[in-house]
Amino acid sequence: MTTPAHSPTHSLTTEGLTKSFGGVRAIDGASVAFHEGEINALIGPNGSGKTTFFNCVTGMIRPDAGTVSYQDRDVTGLPPHRIARSGIGRSFQLCRVFPRLTVLENVLVAVQPHGLLQRLRGSRNPADVGRARELLARVGIDHLEHAEARDISYGQQKLLELAGVLMGDPHTIMLDEPAGGVNPALVDRIADLVRELNAEGRTFIIVEHNMELVMGLSDHVVVFDRGRPIAQGTPAVVQDDPLVLEAYLGV
């Protein structure tokens, strides 16, 4: 795994990050610091801006204002492949796999340069194939290597997506709703994997609505409401914060 030259306390930070869609201010001057080497969660009510925040940070959309720093480097507005190269990997809320490619091919896609997808079946680097198989075993779906991705369960597709993310050997992994739509047994498997990968030194930033999972898994929780953080701290601290209750319950 890529080890950073130094270990800052803060992995990923934003200052005044802002993004509007027409009249909707999805991210509203958000200044956030995620902790290096920890399992961080980003939670908040529906529409509070979590996915937009992920998209701004990973270069999928350009923020209107503000900055994103990763390990003390300004990465604001860099395209997704440059963000990925800096050590950040991500998964998507609606799992992104290629339905007609096999499970193994889906993992190999993660290391193919753009435009080579059509040649995927013809040219395979044995080292990549070996690594892809290792990662499939790691996430527990190596027995499905030859199945088409559309034929495996949604939870297995989430594990497949995670294997693809790991192909890039990211130091920081951003997961957008890893447990959404996944059966409880696979949620436990995903949680165990996150713990294992974190114990190996990888930082996590996880958007998730499953509060039991978030509170059981995270070291540090950031709570968003209306595009900005309203609370942060340990799960215990955040759960007792009246602002958080107000945001969720509207009390």
Ligand SMILES: Nc1ncnc2c1ncn2[C@@H]1O[C@H](COP(=O)(O)OP(=O)(O)OP(=O)(O)O)[C@@H](O)[C@H]1O
């Ligand atoms: N491409 C877009 N065009 C217009 N409005 C958008 C777009 N993406 C997000 N929004 C709006 O921005 C706000 C924040 O949305 P976002 O999806 O980031 O929230 P979220 O916290 O991830 O929500 P959820 O928990 O429901 O996934 C919402 O009001 C949403 O409707």
